[in-house]
Amino acid sequence: MNSADDNLYRNSPRAWSLLGRVWVLGLLLLLSGAQVLAGEANPWVRLEADGLHDPKGGAIRDLQQPGEALAPLPRDVVGNMVRWVEALRTGVITPRTNILPDTKIQVLDLDIIYPNTGNYNFVRFPHKAHTEWLDCSNCHDAIFAKKYRGTTISMANILEGRQCGQCHGAVSFPLTECNRCHSVDSQNFAGKFGPQPVAK
Amino acid sequence: MRFVRLSTLCLLLVLCVPQAEAEYADVVLNRTAEAAGVRPVIYPHWFHRMRFRCKVCHSELGFVMRAGANKIDMAGIMEGKFCGMCHNGEIAWNVEHCDRCHSGLPGLKSGIRGGDSAGGPGYW
Numbered sequence: 257m258n259s260a261d262d263n264l265y266r267n268s269p270r271a272w273s274l275l276g277r278v279w280v281l282g283l284l285l286l287l288s289g290a291q292v293l294a295g296e297a298n299p300w301v302r303l304e305a306d307g308l309h310d311p312k313g314g315a316i317r318d319l320q321q322p323g324e325a326l327a328p329l330p331r332d333v334v335g336n337m338v339r340w341v342e343a344l345r346t347g348v349i350t351p352r353t354n355i356l357p358d359t360k361i362q363v364l365d366l367d368i369i370y371p372n373t374g375n376y377n378f379v380r381f382p383h384k385a386h387t388e389w390l391d392c393s394n395c396h397d398a399i400f401a402k403k404y405r406g407t408t409i410s411m412a413n414i415l416e417g418r419q420c421g422q423c424h425g426a427v428s429f430p431l432t433e434c435n436r437c438h439s440v441d442s443q444n445f446a447g448k449f450g451p452q453p454v455a456k
Numbered sequence: 457m458r459f460v461r462l463s464t465l466c467l468l469l470v471l472c473v474p475q476a477e478a479e480y481a482d483v484v485l486n487r488t489a490e491a492a493g494v495r496p497v498i499y500p501h502w503f504h505r506m507r508f509r510c511k512v513c514h515s516e517l518g519f520v521m522r523a524g525a526n527k528i529d530m531a532g533i534m535e536g537k538f539c540g541m542c543h544n545g546e547i548a549w550n551v552e553h554c555d556r557c558h559s560g561l562p563g564l565k566s567g568i569r570g571g572d573s574a575g576g577p578g579y580w
């Protein structure tokens with residue numbers, strides 16, 4: 257480096273600024289890259305770093321870490337990063353259906369297709385996926401009347417945490433996943449609305 | 457000067473990237489815990505639903521599906537109600553392991569957590 261260049265870098269504010277920009281940009285890229293890599297490998301936060309558990313408490317030593325428990329399960333992109341229905345159906349997990357010996361376990365295989373979804377896809381509600389996890393009484397008649405269209409369902413209610421939003425957005429897949437419920441193409445729909453056998 | 461400004465901006469950007477977040481559907485129970493001198497309870501839905509379907513707690517056991525709506529107390533748990541239906545040393549470990557449930561940071565507010573993009577519905 258000759259003396260003119262040396263002088264430039266030592267004294268020119270513009271050169272300093274340029275150097276600074278390059279340095280900071282590189283650092284930022286490095287940091288974001290590391291975060292993306294870390295997220296892809298294991299998206300679950302460890303308990304001691306989750307902002308809820310007290311790292312000084314005894315629990316951290318004893319409790320199972322989400323990353324260890326959930327990593328073998330079918331991967332989702334939201335919520336717990338687990339496709340819970342698939343996990344159940346493929347037998348990766350076998351959660352108990354009951355504790356009390358006399359509890360009646362009911363699974364209903366009945367779909368409902370709902371119209372009146374504005375200009376968006378119609379909704380297909382699968383009873384099966386829901387009753388594999390839940391009891392009939394969890395929804396009927398506490399949240400929804402048993403009769404088809406006996407309850408007016410609205411996205412306003414759902415977004416407030418009522419109706420479907422009682423679980424979706426809190427514990428089951430969140431409300432960002434529009435198309436998982438709004439799954440029936442309304443433009444090319446030739447079927448009928450309402451309760452119906454599951455299309456095979 | 458510009459370098460300092462730029463660095464600060466970048467540092468802020470890095471800090472704004474979501475950091476520590478609870479697991480989706482974690483529930484904080486602190487209606488009585490801290491007032492009674494113990495840590496708030498952290499209830500992990502993910503751990504329990506690997507082992508029990510929703511209906512076990514929300515139908516057989518009768519937990520209302522809203523954080524804070526169930527008046528859970530230790531006396532009831534020891535009598536086999538609430539968490540005590542399983543946490544009795546038979547189905548799951550017993551209530552002597554206080555710290556495993558009472559594991560929260562001081563000052564947490566009751567409610568459902570989890571850093572999902574939906575942010576959780578207002579009614580919760």
